[in-house]
Amino acid sequence: MAAAADSGGGTPDWDYAPSSRPAAGPESLALANSSRPVSGKNQKAGPPGVKDSAGVWQVNRTNVTLSNTVTDADGDKADLTFQVYTTNADGTPKAQVQLTDPDTGQPAPYGVLVSNFVTSGGTASVTLRYGDLKTNTNYVFRTSAFDGTLYETDWSSWAKFHTRGRAVSITLPEPNKDAPTVNQDDYQQPQEIAQPAMATVDPTQPPTGRSAEDGWNCGKLNKKTEIQPCSRLVPDASKSTRDALIKGANADLPHLVDWCANLLDSHIKRYEACIGSFTYEYEGIVFKDGQPTGEILNASWAVGQEVKLAGISATFTQQLILVPVAIDAKFGSVTLNVEFDCLLADRCSNGPQSWDGALEWSGADPFSHTAIGKIDHTWNAVNNADRLDLSTKITAYSPVANPAATRWQADGAQIRCDKISSATPGCTFYKYIPTWVMNFDKTPPAVAHAWLIQAKLPTHPGSKTANKPLFYLPAASKNAPGRDPDANRKVICPDGWAATYGNPDATTVPEISSTDKASCDEFAYASTYNSGGMPASMGGMNEVDTGNDCVQTYATRVSQGNWHLYDDVREPAPTWTEVCGRSAMSGWINSTSMGGAFSSGFSTKYRMLDKDPYWVDFPQFAHCDASKVTVACTVPKP
Structure with missing residues (x-):
C-alpha cells in the first residue's frame, strides 16, 4: 500500500517515503505493473559537470542542472523527483531548500522539482531557478523515481555539489540625481x-x-x-x-x-x-x-x-x-x-x-x-x-x-x-590626450562597471597607467568608416536584451524616473574603436561575435543606500581574458552616466574628432585592488 501523502506544510524527517509527498503525481496501484522504477547511481551536478578529489561536484553557477539515470524493469518511461538540502559542516544534510517552479516562478509543491519522463535507462534532469541557491555554498541532492503509477520506495544516495563564489562584489552608495556636473577641466593635467x-x-x-x-x-x-x-x-x-x-x-x-x-x-x-x-x-x-x-x-x-x-x-x-x-x-x-x-x-x-x-x-x-x-x-x-x-x-x-x-x-x-x-x-592642441571622469555621485553602478573592466581586463580600456587610451568614434557622418556607434551597441547590447536576458535582480530607480526600466551598459563605450562591437575591418580593436563574450555583471540595490555591482552568477565566472564588459542596470543610471554629459561636457568641449585618444579615470576607486580573485571593494573608501 502507498504511504499517505501529507499536506506539505512542514518538513518531515529526511528519510520519509517519496510516495508520502507525491510531487510527481499520485500512485495508481490498480494500474501498476509489478516493478517499481529505480534511481540510478549516476547523479551529476553541473555545468561543467566536474567532480573534485573529495567527490564534490563543482558548479560554475547557481542555476544548477541536476541529473541522474532512471530505470524501470517493465520498460516503462519514468521521471525523477529532485530534492536539495543545505549541509552541516560535516557534509550531512541539514535543511531542505524550497525550490521554485521554473515555469510559474512560484514555490514548487513539496519544495522539489520533477523532471520530464525519459525512457528506461535514460538520464532525467532539472535546472534550478536562479535565486534558489546561494553562491559559494555546499549542497546535497537526491532523487526518487516515478513511472506514472508507482514510486520508488526509497531515495537515492546523496550527491554533493558546491556553487561557485562571486568574482565581483563592489559596494556602492545610492545614486544622487542632484549631484553637480563634473568639471572636466579639473582633471586635465x-x-x-x-x-x-x-x-x-x-x-x-x-x-x-x-x-x-x-x-x-x-x-x-x-x-x-x-x-x-x-x-x-x-x-x-x-x-x-x-x-x-x-x-x-x-x-x-x-x-x-x-x-x-x-x-x-x-x-x-x-x-x-x-x-x-x-x-x-x-x-x-x-x-x-x-x-x-x-x-x-x-x-x-x-x-x-x-x-x-x-x-x-x-x-x-x-x-x-x-x-x-x-x-x-x-x-x-x-x-x-x-x-x-x-x-x-x-x-x-x-x-x-x-x-x-x-x-x-x-x-x-x-x-x-x-x-x-x-x-x-x-x-x-x-x-x-x-x-x-x-x-x-x-x-x-x-x-x-x-x-x-x-x-x-x-x-x-x-x-x-x-x-x-x-x-x-x-x-x-590635438596631441594632448584629455581625461574623461564619469559622475560617480550621480551614477555609481555605471562608474563601477567601467572601472572594473578597465582595471581587470588585459585590454585596460582607457587606462593611462597601462597606456591603453580609448579612441573616439563620433557619429557616422564624422568617422572614416561611416560606422554608426549604435551598431556597435547592438552587437553587445541588442535591443531588449536587459529585459529578456539581463539579470532579473538588476534594480531600477522609479523614484528618480517613473519610466525607468532595465538597460544594458557596455564598456568600452560603443562610441569607441575599442568597443567589442566595432568590426576589425573598420579599425575595431576588440571585435567579438556577441555580448555573450563579455564579462557579465549587474547592479542591484541590496537595501536602501546599499548597492552592489555583482558578476552574474547565472553564468560561469569571468576568465578575465575577455575584451569587453556588459552589465544589466537601471536605464536612468546607464543613460545618465554618459549621454549629454559626455557629448557636451567632454567630446564637444575638447573638440574630439575621429580616432582621437582619451583616458578614463576613476578617482573614487584609487584604493580598490583589482588583482584579487574576487574583486571586492567599498566605494567611497570607508
Missing part, C-alpha cells in the same frame, strides 16, 4: 612634450670655436670689431631660469596661461601650452688677426612661451616672455627682433605684435626690465580641418656685433583647427 627643435636660419656662417651640433647659429664677422655673433636656444630647467620666469626683472610676471608658473620644460593641455623653460644665448666671439682670442662676450635671456587657444574661435594668442639674465657691458647694448610665424600662410594669418617693455637692453643696466610680447593668429577656416605650426625667430644684434638668429618650433604643440566637432570653428 599638463602633458609633457619634447622641447622645441632648433632650425637653421639663412644666411649662416660656419661658427669658429663653436659647434653647430650644439645648436649654435652664427652670423658674419664684424670686420671692424673682429667679433663674430652666434646664438642658440638651450633647454634650461635650472632654478635660476625658473625663478626668472616667475619674478621677471623686477616684478611678478603676468601669465597668459596661469599654470605655467613654476612649471619646468614644455607642456600642453587641450587649449593651452607652456613652451619652456629655456634660455636664448647671444655671444660675440672675439678675433684678432683672423684667430679667436678666447674672449667671448655673453648675453642671455630666460625665455618663456605660452599659447592660449579658443575652443570656439579661430583666433588664438601667444605670449613670449624675455627676462635678461646677462648682458656683457662690452656689447654696449643688445637689441632683439622677434618674429612670430604661423606657418603655411594660406591657412593662418598673423596679427600685429604688442610689447610691454623695450626689446633693447643696455650693458650698463642689463636687468632694467622684462619684455613681454603678444600676438594673435587666425585660422582662415576654409577647410573643415587644418593643422598649424607656430614658429618663433629671435635675431640679436649689438653695435659691435652683427646679427645672429635662432628659430625654433615645438612639434608637440602643433595645432589643429576644425569645423567638424562643431559648426563654430575652434582650435586645439
Whole structure:
C-alpha cells in the first residue's frame, strides 16, 4: 500500500517515503505493473559537470542542472523527483531548500522539482531557478523515481555539489540625481612634450670655436670689431631660469596661461601650452688677426612661451616672455627682433605684435626690465580641418656685433583647427590626450562597471597607467568608416536584451524616473574603436561575435543606500581574458552616466574628432585592488 501523502506544510524527517509527498503525481496501484522504477547511481551536478578529489561536484553557477539515470524493469518511461538540502559542516544534510517552479516562478509543491519522463535507462534532469541557491555554498541532492503509477520506495544516495563564489562584489552608495556636473577641466593635467627643435636660419656662417651640433647659429664677422655673433636656444630647467620666469626683472610676471608658473620644460593641455623653460644665448666671439682670442662676450635671456587657444574661435594668442639674465657691458647694448610665424600662410594669418617693455637692453643696466610680447593668429577656416605650426625667430644684434638668429618650433604643440566637432570653428592642441571622469555621485553602478573592466581586463580600456587610451568614434557622418556607434551597441547590447536576458535582480530607480526600466551598459563605450562591437575591418580593436563574450555583471540595490555591482552568477565566472564588459542596470543610471554629459561636457568641449585618444579615470576607486580573485571593494573608501 502507498504511504499517505501529507499536506506539505512542514518538513518531515529526511528519510520519509517519496510516495508520502507525491510531487510527481499520485500512485495508481490498480494500474501498476509489478516493478517499481529505480534511481540510478549516476547523479551529476553541473555545468561543467566536474567532480573534485573529495567527490564534490563543482558548479560554475547557481542555476544548477541536476541529473541522474532512471530505470524501470517493465520498460516503462519514468521521471525523477529532485530534492536539495543545505549541509552541516560535516557534509550531512541539514535543511531542505524550497525550490521554485521554473515555469510559474512560484514555490514548487513539496519544495522539489520533477523532471520530464525519459525512457528506461535514460538520464532525467532539472535546472534550478536562479535565486534558489546561494553562491559559494555546499549542497546535497537526491532523487526518487516515478513511472506514472508507482514510486520508488526509497531515495537515492546523496550527491554533493558546491556553487561557485562571486568574482565581483563592489559596494556602492545610492545614486544622487542632484549631484553637480563634473568639471572636466579639473582633471586635465599638463602633458609633457619634447622641447622645441632648433632650425637653421639663412644666411649662416660656419661658427669658429663653436659647434653647430650644439645648436649654435652664427652670423658674419664684424670686420671692424673682429667679433663674430652666434646664438642658440638651450633647454634650461635650472632654478635660476625658473625663478626668472616667475619674478621677471623686477616684478611678478603676468601669465597668459596661469599654470605655467613654476612649471619646468614644455607642456600642453587641450587649449593651452607652456613652451619652456629655456634660455636664448647671444655671444660675440672675439678675433684678432683672423684667430679667436678666447674672449667671448655673453648675453642671455630666460625665455618663456605660452599659447592660449579658443575652443570656439579661430583666433588664438601667444605670449613670449624675455627676462635678461646677462648682458656683457662690452656689447654696449643688445637689441632683439622677434618674429612670430604661423606657418603655411594660406591657412593662418598673423596679427600685429604688442610689447610691454623695450626689446633693447643696455650693458650698463642689463636687468632694467622684462619684455613681454603678444600676438594673435587666425585660422582662415576654409577647410573643415587644418593643422598649424607656430614658429618663433629671435635675431640679436649689438653695435659691435652683427646679427645672429635662432628659430625654433615645438612639434608637440602643433595645432589643429576644425569645423567638424562643431559648426563654430575652434582650435586645439590635438596631441594632448584629455581625461574623461564619469559622475560617480550621480551614477555609481555605471562608474563601477567601467572601472572594473578597465582595471581587470588585459585590454585596460582607457587606462593611462597601462597606456591603453580609448579612441573616439563620433557619429557616422564624422568617422572614416561611416560606422554608426549604435551598431556597435547592438552587437553587445541588442535591443531588449536587459529585459529578456539581463539579470532579473538588476534594480531600477522609479523614484528618480517613473519610466525607468532595465538597460544594458557596455564598456568600452560603443562610441569607441575599442568597443567589442566595432568590426576589425573598420579599425575595431576588440571585435567579438556577441555580448555573450563579455564579462557579465549587474547592479542591484541590496537595501536602501546599499548597492552592489555583482558578476552574474547565472553564468560561469569571468576568465578575465575577455575584451569587453556588459552589465544589466537601471536605464536612468546607464543613460545618465554618459549621454549629454559626455557629448557636451567632454567630446564637444575638447573638440574630439575621429580616432582621437582619451583616458578614463576613476578617482573614487584609487584604493580598490583589482588583482584579487574576487574583486571586492567599498566605494567611497570607508
